[in-house]
Amino acid sequence: MLIFLYGQDTYRSRDELKKIIEEREKASLNWFNFVRIDAKENELEIFEQIRQIANTVSMFNEQKLIVIESILSAPEEMQKNILDLLRNKNIEKDPNTTIIFWTDEKDAKNEFFEYLKTKAKFQEFKLLExxxxxxxxxxxxxxxxxxxxxxxxxxxxxxxxxxxxxxxxxxxxxxxxxxxxxxxxxxxxVKPEIDLNIFELIDAMGYKNKAKALKLFNQHLERGADEFYILSMIVYQLRNLLLVKSTPITKLKLHPFVIKKSLQQVRNFTWDELKKIYYQLMTIDLRAKTGKTDINSALELFLTSL
CATH class of the missing domain: 1.10.8.60 (Helicase, Ruva Protein; domain 3)
Structure with a gap:
């Protein structure tokens, strides 16, 4: 079986991903083989895992689950190879194998996207309004x-x-x-989404001013701000920068002040830099919420690595 979770609302798509994994594990009466791969980091591993599954017949009805994140960020040649493999082996019809493709990419509606939309159980998570x-x-x-x-x-x-x-x-x-x-x-x-100090912190990040970024971060903590709140505000503004970078101004549904500040800040980042930073912060968020890292230390390390 193939499942495709897609869309801008990463909270709901992540929540659905978590539910599917838990359901598969609970329903599996036999061995449960679970692998999670990020396409941005492990391109070769993706292909190898799918190839092994396609060419292996389980004697004990072992349930296999592979979660592949950000597949549309993988190089085109890698996507083509995986696509050919999926087509040739009919993995979507294998009752013992589930591959979940999760992505939040908004503009990469290519051949791979169309294949998954047709062959996989497809769920799009649009931002709620x-x-x-x-x-x-x-x-x-x-x-x-x-x-x-x-x-x-x-x-x-x-x-x-x-x-x-x-x-x-x-x-x-x-x-x-x-x-x-x-x-x-x-x-x-609850503070409004427009936080001038967060804009200043983003400015420091854009200019690669580590000392100022750390100083502003610690000032937030000294004022009693929660680390997850600080992280959510940084992520919020980075999303705005990605939107400003990729969307006509007339179509942006943001506060005019936010648009103005974002237009100023976005000049200091390339598209790839914004995506990389966004991915790093979402990784920190996930690891902190699952108890795999200390959010304070992780954010400090992130800011010192700018």
Missing amino acids: GNQLRKWIRDYINEQKGRVDSSAIEKLIECIGNDLWRMKNEIDKLLNYSNAIKLNDVELL
Whole structure:
């Protein structure tokens, strides 16, 4: 079986990926063989893993699961080789093998993309808007056994937008404060998405000024800011820079001030630099949330490696 998880809303696509992995592991009565590969880092390993699966017959109905991330970032020749292998071996019909392709690339709708969209179980995760976003917020709070006023939901959207990574962190913080979230709680504890100090930190990163970047980071900590909040704000602005780099200004749904600052900052980064930094930060976020790294140390190391 082939599964293709795609789209800008990486929170929901990551959540779906996690659920699929847990379901496959729980449902497997036999041996469970799980491999996770990042196409940006391990191009040869991808091809070798798929080739081995295609050419190996399991005697014990061993369930195999391969997760391949950012496949559309792999070189075209590598994508072509994998595509040929998938077509020739009909892996999508193998009942004991599941390959999940996960990606957040927005513009790489090439032959590989079209093949997966046709042959795989395809799920696109668009950024939530309007009532869908309101429903997600209310459902998440209900799952945490909390309550929320409609006015508080509107304020959360006003401050955070549709960044579900940050939305989750802010809601968790609010629920720790009160199990019933009201408008006053949001106004007290949630800062709007426009954070001038974050812009200054991004500026320091763009100019490769490690000392200033570290100083600003520590200032945030001294003011009591949560490390995950700082990370979410940096990621938020990097996403804005990627959007400004790739989208006509008239189509951007951002605050005018954010657009103005982003246009100034984006000149200091190449497209590849932005993608690399974004990937590094998402890796820090994932490893920190799974207990594999200390977020404070990881962010300091990241800033010193600029």
